[in-house]
Amino acid sequence: MAVAMAACSLGLHFSPDNTSRAFEKITLLKPSSICDATKLCYITHKTRLSSSGITIIPRATTVTGTVEDGNQGEADTIPTPVVIIDQDSDPDATVVEITFGDRLGALLDTMNALKNLGLNVVKANVYLDSSGKHNKFCITKADSGRKVEEPELLEAIRLTILNNMIQYHPESSGQLALGAAFGLVSPKEQVDVEIATHITISDDGPNRSLLLVETADRPGLLVDLVKIITDINISVESGEFDTEGLLAKAKFHVNYKDKALIKPLQQVVVNSLRYFLRRPSTEESSF
Structure with missing residues (x-):
């Protein structure tokens, strides 16, 4: 069976009016069986994950494990999961790209799981380069034949892909933030939010600015970022959201009154996002 991976780039189209209602974080519930893995199960809540008891690593890194195939001592380097959800490159569709070295198959299970979210996969292709197989x-x-614009659905797509990756490639859970709660193997290291968070804004022409956010990944991060931005009356025109191992990287085209x-x-x-991202909290009910 094929699986989905972890680094996401998403394109968004929002305005403050469309996001004035409160967004709540989406958190996966671990499926009880392999068959349930293709059906994303999630709940919403307003808590955040804890940053206590973490080890500082500034960027996502590769992890090595022992191959138990009779050759003791042989190291198997686990590639960094990457999922890109891109709204900018195609005007008519949301583009999802998944990479996990050369370990991924045709990802039929992932495509079926996305269909369960009310989505159609209208085109698929695979190409190879030095970083691995890109699906x-x-x-x-x-229902409409149009690209996805709702932040909640974009986050559900991301979590569906990560959930499938963890279910069918359990070794990936040690490289993903979701692995701590839903994987068979928890990450040995986590990203320190204080160290990993970087936020920059620059002009992107006279009518919009480019907002870049890099921080520790967690469920519901995309929805939360959009809420913080639109709560201060900033419009999000489009964007990308990348999940690379334990890190998340967001790129938003934003404007204020055009x-x-x-x-x-x-x-x-910058201050609003930094304040929010540096103060995560958690409760047992989060899991």
Whole structure:
């Protein structure tokens, strides 16, 4: 069976009016069987994951494990999972790209799981390069035939892919933030939010700015980022969301009243995001 992976780049189209209602984090419930893995099960809540008891690593790193095939001592380097959900490259579809070295198959289980979310996979292709096998899907909403724009559904796509990756490639759970709660193997190291969080804003023409956010990954992060941005009346035109191992990288094209953000407003956005990202909390009910 084929699986889905972890580094995501998503394109979004939002305005403050469309996101004025409260967003809540999406958290997966671990399936009780392999058959259940293709059906994403999630709940919403407003808690955040804890950063206590963590080991500092500034970027996602590869992990090695022992291959138990009779050759003791032989090291098997586990590649970093990468999932990219891209809204910018195709005007008519959401593009999902999944990479996990050369370990992925045709990902039929992942495509079926995405269909269970009310999505159609309209095109798929595979290509190889030095980083491994890249599986690309073009996805549209089944009811409208259009690309996905809702942040909750984009996050559900991301978590569905990560859930399938963990179920069918359990060795990937040691490289993913979700592995701590839903994988067979928890990550040996986690990203320190204080060290890993980087936020920059620059002009991207006269009518919009480019917001870049890099931080420790966790369930519901995409939805939470959009909520923080739109709560201060900033419009999110489009964007990408990448999950690379334990890190998440977001790129948003934003504007304020159809204009690029002025310096004081840029600082407000940076301060708001940094305050939010550096103060995670958790409860047992989160899991």
